[in-house]
Amino acid sequence: xxxxxxxxxxxxxxxxxxxxxxxxxxxxxxxxxxxxxxxxxxxxxxxxxxxxxxxxxxxxxxxxxxxxxxxxxxxxxxxxxxxxxxxxxxxxxxxxxxxxxxxxxxxxxxxxxxxxxxxxxxxxxxxxxxxxxxxxxxxxxxxxxxxxxxxxxxxxxxxxxxxxxxxxxxxxxxxxxxxxxxxxxxxxxxx
Numbered sequence: 319x320x321x322x323x324x325x326x327x328x329x330x331x332x333x334x335x336x337x338x339x340x341x342x343x344x345x346x347x348x349x350x351x352x353x354x355x356x357x358x359x360x361x362x363x364x365x366x367x368x369x370x371x372x373x374x375x376x377x378x379x380x381x382x383x384x385x386x387x388x389x390x391x392x393x394x395x396x397x398x399x400x401x402x403x404x405x406x407x408x409x410x411x412x413x414x415x416x417x418x419x420x421x422x423x424x425x426x427x428x429x430x431x432x433x434x435x436x437x438x439x440x441x442x443x444x445x446x447x448x449x450x451x452x453x454x455x456x457x458x459x460x461x462x463x464x465x466x467x468x469x470x471x472x473x474x475x476x477x478x479x480x481x482x483x484x485x486x487x488x489x490x491x492x493x494x495x496x497x498x499x500x501x502x503x504x505x506x507x508x509x
Contacts (some may be wrong), residue, residue: 328393331402331411331506335386349479394504397497412507416482423466431459434477443468
């Protein structure tokens, strides 16, 4: 396994079948697609209970049979779409989700968006009313809601996730913002 340094705000796109782990003092926001496959190759389970030797060996064999080695994830700061007060940065993208850090929540009338606040509380203002989203709180914005205005009370920093139309939601806007195909490919399984 590669050991890579990571800085605050960086993203690592890790597709299914890629063995990975996170070191100490790292706070992560992990997006997972629904799956019936999850493997742990550590001698302890996810609750730090020791695994029986036989279970541990089976986990390792199952993991090796599904292992993808051709994709080597790398941390990166993302690709900015807007640098204004409405800053938006695409951090990761693939066929199953797109992750952005944003100070504004774009409307997606065809799909819902999950929203997580990574910093100071923000006011979410939409046609139906207002709601405070505190630090480390998440919510789901239904597709029919339309655009939501975000009013930070300090240093707001939102993580948005949605099922993208890669060409319309990710590739074309990033190309229009001046990013080349190589930079866009760094986001994950985009092309």
